[in-house]
Amino acid sequence: MSGSREPGSGGASVDVVVVGAGFAGLSAAERLASMGRSVLVVEGRDRVGGRSLSGEVAGVKVDLGATWVARRHTAVRDLASRVGCTTTGQFDQGRNVLWMAGRRRTYSGTIPKVSPAALVDMARMQMAVNKLVSAVDVDAAWESPKASRLDAISFGEWLDRKNALPSTRALMTVISKVQWGCTPSDVSLLHAVRYIRAAGGIDHMLDVEGGQQQDRLVETTQEIAKRVAEKLGDRVRLGAPVRRIAQDDNGVAVHTDSGEIHARYGIVTAAPAHRAAIAFDPALPAQAEGLTRTWRMGVLSKAFAAYEVPFWRAGGLSGEAVTDTGTVFITFDVSPAHSGPGVLMAFCDPRVFDGFSPETRRDRVIQQLADLYGPQARNPIDYVDHCWGSEPFAPGGPNPAVAPYATTSYGRALTEPHGRIHWAGTETAGEWAGTMNGAVLTGQRAAERVAALLSRDVREGALR
Numbered sequence: 001m002s003g004s005r006e007p008g009s010g011g012a013s014v015d016v017v018v019v020g021a022g023f024a025g026l027s028a029a030e031r032l033a034s035m036g037r038s039v040l041v042v043e044g045r046d047r048v049g050g051r052s053l054s055g056e057v058a059g060v061k062v063d064l065g066a067t068w069v070a071r072r073h074t075a076v077r078d079l080a081s082r083v084g085c086t087t088t089g090q091f092d093q094g095r096n097v098l099w100m101a102g103r104r105r106t107y108s109g110t111i112p113k114v115s116p117a118a119l120v121d122m123a124r125m126q127m128a129v130n131k132l133v134s135a136v137d138v139d140a141a142w143e144s145p146k147a148s149r150l151d152a153i154s155f156g157e158w159l160d161r162k163n164a165l166p167s168t169r170a171l172m173t174v175i176s177k178v179q180w181g182c183t184p185s186d187v188s189l190l191h192a193v194r195y196i197r198a199a200g201g202i203d204h205m206l207d208v209e210g211g212q213q214q215d216r217l218v219e220t221t222q223e224i225a226k227r228v229a230e231k232l233g234d235r236v237r238l239g240a241p242v243r244r245i246a247q248d249d250n251g252v253a254v255h256t257d258s259g260e261i262h263a264r265y266g267i268v269t270a271a272p273a274h275r276a277a278i279a280f281d282p283a284l285p286a287q288a289e290g291l292t293r294t295w296r297m298g299v300l301s302k303a304f305a306a307y308e309v310p311f312w313r314a315g316g317l318s319g320e321a322v323t324d325t326g327t328v329f330i331t332f333d334v335s336p337a338h339s340g341p342g343v344l345m346a347f348c349d350p351r352v353f354d355g356f357s358p359e360t361r362r363d364r365v366i367q368q369l370a371d372l373y374g375p376q377a378r379n380p381i382d383y384v385d386h387c388w389g390s391e392p393f394a395p396g397g398p399n400p401a402v403a404p405y406a407t408t409s410y411g412r413a414l415t416e417p418h419g420r421i422h423w424a425g426t427e428t429a430g431e432w433a434g435t436m437n438g439a440v441l442t443g444q445r446a447a448e449r450v451a452a453l454l455s456r457d458v459r460e461g462a463l464r
Contacts, residue, residue: 024424076436106317
């Protein structure tokens with residue numbers, strides 16, 4: 001089984017089969033190939049990149065999915081550099097717009113300055129979050145002190161108990177929608193603080209300069225995945241959904257719509273909820289099966305409106321806005337240059353977006369942009385959007401929206417191997433979970449673990 005490869009045919013025999021051609025799967029395959037191991041990546045979609053997807057508006061490439069890299073995201077930055085992709089700083093010069101309680105105002109800095117009382121309350125809540133974050137084990141949150149208590153309530157319930165002001169609650173809701181694709185009431189407090197810890201703290205999560213929104217990829221993030229896949233060549237097979245994975249003492253057999261692959265080991269990079277679409281033989285242990293049922297994916301949508309020039313800059317605005325009502329809840333300026341086109345990226349609430357016609361979705365976004373940036377926003381030269389919850393294969397994102405009790409009950413199964421099957425993917429990361437950087441790191445680590453097992457098998461075989 002080991003050593004031979006027929007990746008262009010219906011069947012194949014390799015050292016390692018990798019399920020999923022996102023950043024984790026491609027990074028695992030790249031690392032294994034560099035160590036001389038035969039590997040085949042199978043992907044259910046007709047493209048690579050996972051939750052990274054390129055789009056275009058007014059001739060400008062935009063990220064319909066994963067967008068930013070921080071300075072500290074060294075793994076994905078190294079990967080981008082190796083395949084010739086470049087970064088550009090996220091524009092954040094000027095004043096931001098806040099629409100709250102039916103009133104529009106502008107502010108500078110990361111935190112909206114609604115009132116002195118609101119600023120004090122936000123600082124109070126940030127301190128309280130940071131205290132919880134500092135006590136959470138990012139690699140094993142379920143083993144943290146008070147893990148059971150933190151996992152027994154939602155992030156929203158905790159905000160209620162802390163008597164957070166409406167302005168603080170509104171900002172925390174924006175964070176929750178962007179990070180987990182859900183409201184604070186839908187996510188466990190333990191899961192929330194684990195992800196905040198993984199992101200480097202709440203300040204790093206929110207900041208542009210020096211924070212998580214520091215840079216974008218000029219070529220888009222999916223282009224990194226495309227170029228890695230090009231290097232791997234016929235080691236990547238698209239349009240091959242995995243239906244069943246069987247294993248015995250000698251290896252694994254992966255059954256896809258385009259054939260069966262035999263390997264010594266398997267690396268599955270699908271998100272926990274998407275593992276449920278695969279039949280495992282032997283069946284997953286109870287905790288691992290519970291993980292697939294309870295770690296459901298959040299849902300988030302994005303829209304882009306393009307204009308001849310970024311007109312808001314002339315008015316001293318950054319293109320960043322936060323709003324507590326309507327379809328759009330946060331915007332960013334992703335224009336390629338000051339000369340234009342001007343491009344506003346809007347994060348949209350799927351509950352009042354996804355189920356409507358393309359025309360209605362566009363009208364709702366443009367109306368809100370006009371409220372935020374003035375009548376010039378009513379006349380875009382182009383528009384595009386994407387609803388991740390409506391994806392036909394592996395829908396949802398950006399990350400799991402894990403409800404109370406699910407982390408302490410099933411979190412251990414995130415990384416525990418199932419026989420010869422190992423897990424990777426950004427959800428399985430400790431530090432940087434929920435980012436492309438976390439995905440790359442987990443793919444590389446899984447590859448190294450499996451490569452070590454392959455070497456062990458060879459040694460033990462030689463001794464027999």
